[in-house]
Amino acid sequence: MLCLIQRVTRASVVVDDETIGAIGPGLLALVGVEPGDGAAQVGRMAERLLGYRVFSDEAGRMNRSLADTAGGLLLVSQFTLAADTRSGMRPGFSTAAAPAEAEAVFDRLVALCRERHAPGVETGRFGAHMQISLVNDGPVTFLLEA
Secondary structure, eight states: OEEEEEEEEEEEEEETTEEEEEESSEEEEEEEOOTTOOHHHHHHHHHHHHHOOOEEOTTSSEEEOHHHHTOEEEEEEOGGGGOBOSSSSSOBOTTSOOHHHHHHHHHHHHHHHHHHOTTOEEEOOTTSOOEEEEEEEEEEEEEEEO
16 A cells, blocks of 8 residues: 655645535545555554654654644545556556555545544545645655555
């Protein structure tokens, strides 16, 4: 499981001209599911999303987590993160989980994050064509693996 996280001042996702998820300050996480990802990866990724220290403390150092700041979390499934880009001029997707498997894993991640992070978890729509808007704060972007 891969998550490209971006610290944002705001982010939103639109499907068919309708905003279906939006957050203020917090994290936008683009989620890529790989074959074989299961409960262990979901648990570890939820722990990392909520606990990864990317927000500034009083001294301006990245010492605070999403849980510490009570920020928003916008989770968006993005199968292209799991693409094989090692050769050629076109990505291969055999390294991404099949849609049914990926959707089940993504749904478990969303449920676990919602259970553990009361301030708010928003999502995109699995398999939909989405437009993501964000204001990256920093910029701060990290690739997390579980």
